[in-house]
Amino acid sequence: RGIRIAFLGRRGIHGNPTMPLTMIQPVKPVATQVHLSSRVRARIGNSSCKFLKNFQHGSSQARRALLCRSTSAQSQMDGDFSKVRVVTFDLDDTLWPTTGVVLGANSALENWLSEHHPTMKSESSAVQAAIKTIRRENEENIPGYRVYYAQLREAAIGRLALEGGYDETDAKAIGSAGYNIWLQARQDIADKLLFSDVVATLEALKAKGLLIGAITNGNGDPGQVKSLAPFFDLYVSSEQPDVVRPKPDSAPFEVAIQRVAAQLKVNEEDVTRGWVHVGDCLSNDVAAAKRAGMRTVYYAPPEDGEYPSWKSLREGKGKGKLSKFAGLTSKPLTEQEVESLRAQEAKDLSYADAEISQLLDLVPVLENWNEYCCVSVL
Numbered sequence: 001r002g003i004r005i006a007f008l009g010r011r012g013i014h015g016n017p018t019m020p021l022t023m024i025q026p027v028k029p030v031a032t033q034v035h036l037s038s039r040v041r042a043r044i045g046n047s048s049c050k051f052l053k054n055f056q057h058g059s060s061q062a063r064r065a066l067l068c069r070s071t072s073a074q075s076q077m078d079g080d081f082s083k084v085r086v087v088t089f090d091l092d093d094t095l096w097p098t099t100g101v102v103l104g105a106n107s108a109l110e111n112w113l114s115e116h117h118p119t120m121k122s123e124s125s126a127v128q129a130a131i132k133t134i135r136r137e138n139e140e141n142i143p144g145y146r147v148y149y150a151q152l153r154e155a156a157i158g159r160l161a162l163e164g165g166y167d168e169t170d171a172k173a174i175g176s177a178g179y180n181i182w183l184q185a186r187q188d189i190a191d192k193l194l195f196s197d198v199v200a201t202l203e204a205l206k207a208k209g210l211l212i213g214a215i216t217n218g219n220g221d222p223g224q225v226k227s228l229a230p231f232f233d234l235y236v237s238s239e240q241p242d243v244v245r246p247k248p249d250s251a252p253f254e255v256a257i258q259r260v261a262a263q264l265k266v267n268e269e270d271v272t273r274g275w276v277h278v279g280d281c282l283s284n285d286v287a288a289a290k291r292a293g294m295r296t297v298y299y300a301p302p303e304d305g306e307y308p309s310w311k312s313l314r315e316g317k318g319k320g321k322l323s324k325f326a327g328l329t330s331k332p333l334t335e336q337e338v339e340s341l342r343a344q345e346a347k348d349l350s351y352a353d354a355e356i357s358q359l360l361d362l363v364p365v366l367e368n369w370n371e372y373c374c375v376s377v378l
Contacts, residue, residue, distance in 0.1 A: 083274055083370045084295075086260055087205055087362075088213040088234065090279030091220045094299055095198050095228070096190045101220070104193075108185030109178055113157075117174060120164025130156035147246075150219055150239055154179040187224040194227060195301075201359040202231040205366075211264075215256050215277065217246045217284065234260060247284035253277070253292035269293075276369075278362060282348035290351040295369070297362060298352035 092098040106124040113122035131152050138145045158175025166174060205212055213234025214222050222228035223235055236256045238246035245251040257275070261268040272293040279285025279299060286296045333341070354365050 084210065084276050084366050085274035086211045086213065086234075086271065086276070087366070088215045088256060088275070088277045090277075090281065090285045090299075091190075091214050091216040091222065092218050093280045094278065094285075095195060095222075096193045096220075097195075098218075100193050101186055101190045104189035105182045105186040108189075109157075109182040112181045113160075113178060117161065117164065117166075120166070120174075121160050126160060127153070127156050130159050134159065148239055150179065150183075153182060183219055184224075186220060190220055191225045191227050194225075195359065197358055197360045199227055201362060202228070204360075204363045206231050208366075210366075211260065213256060213260070215247075215252050215289075217252070247281075248288040250288050250292040253289055253294065257292065276353075276366065278356075278359075282345050282352070286352045287348040295353045296351060297365065298349070298355040299359065300355055301357055 089095060092101075103124075106127070109127065110122050110124050113120065134155050135147060135152055154175045156175075157178040158171045161171035161174040162168065202212060211233045212231050213236070214220075214232060215236045217238045219237065219239060221235055221237070222232040234256060236243065236252050236259070238252050240255075243252050243255050247253075257268050257271055260275075261271045264271065275294045276297060277285060277289035277294045278297040279289070280301070282298060286298050289296045356362055356365065
């Protein structure tokens with residue numbers, strides 16, 4: 001059906017804020033490339049409408065490409081899309097750099113162990129080695145073994161305490177206390193290392209009355225991160241007992257939908273239609289959220305500056321994003337497995353409703369979806 005591009009001022013399409021979407025007629029596809037300072041790409045179905053709009057963030061003005069997803073003008077009128085009411089975020093490498101946060105927490109644990117339990121190994125490398133050993137033992141001996149990272153880390157610290165001469169009771173207590181030290185440090189360091197536009201983005205979303213949540217596989221908890229706690233209404237981690245499987249399974253998203261539907265006293269289908277999930281991992285965030293029925297925003301920050309742990313597979317690099325897949329197993333990936341994962345990522349990219357390179361770009365994306373493409377059902 002092709003694409004029609006409308007340039008929007010403050011009053012909407014051609015200055016007419018009441019012009020219905022049904023007046024936007026399909027045109028022949030034109031091979032046109034738009035170069036913008038910050039990309040917001042969209043790729044949906046057979047019919048799309050793409051809008052270019054000027055807007056301002058602080059003192060700087062940029063032109064952004066914004067997408068309105070649509071299967072047809074009639075489907076919009078029939079209520080196939082609702083206004084965005086809920087926005088959830090992945091946490092690690094979306095709101096903060098995972099590598100820096102985890103390394104800082106590891107260092108805090110090492111300092112605590114060396115000070116309070118000098119007879120046991122305290123080096124971060126020793127803890128990591130114990131984690132890998134316990135995980136491998138469990139994978140080999142427990143059918144259908146599922147990884148819980150909190151349990152693994154606590155067990156690893158306890159094993160090091162046993163090897164350091166503590167009895168089983170004391171070793172278990174040290175494992176629990178050590179894990180709590182590590183976890184608190186993780187939250188505190190995440191607060192210090194938040195990406196620069198996180199708080200401004202959350203402020204803008206909260207000012208619009210949106211319900212904000214987090215859906216993660218990790219142990220980071222925005223409710224325990226000082227700068228984030230005022231903004232978050234929902235927190236779902238695959239470490240929680242009612243989440244039967246971690247991302248990329250859709251189970252964490254389904255649990256989130258159930259909790260919000262119960263909170264708002266509406267049915268789950270209506271909640272999902274007004275839900276957008278944002279994350280940096282195509283498999284864990286984009287494809288998984290799409291399977292749960294959500295709209296998705298792929299967060300692909302630049303590889304320089306404040307995003308040192310983000311690496312692009314699309315440029316053929318074997319680290320970074322692949323580490324999220326490799327984390328599902330303790331075994332090294334073969335070249336064949338790496339190529340298979342690259343092919344899967346290319347497929348998962350097609351599930352993204354929009355792509356942003358900085359979090360603040362999310363705000364105008366949602367504004368356009370709400371203004372031009374949505375019918376409220378809540």
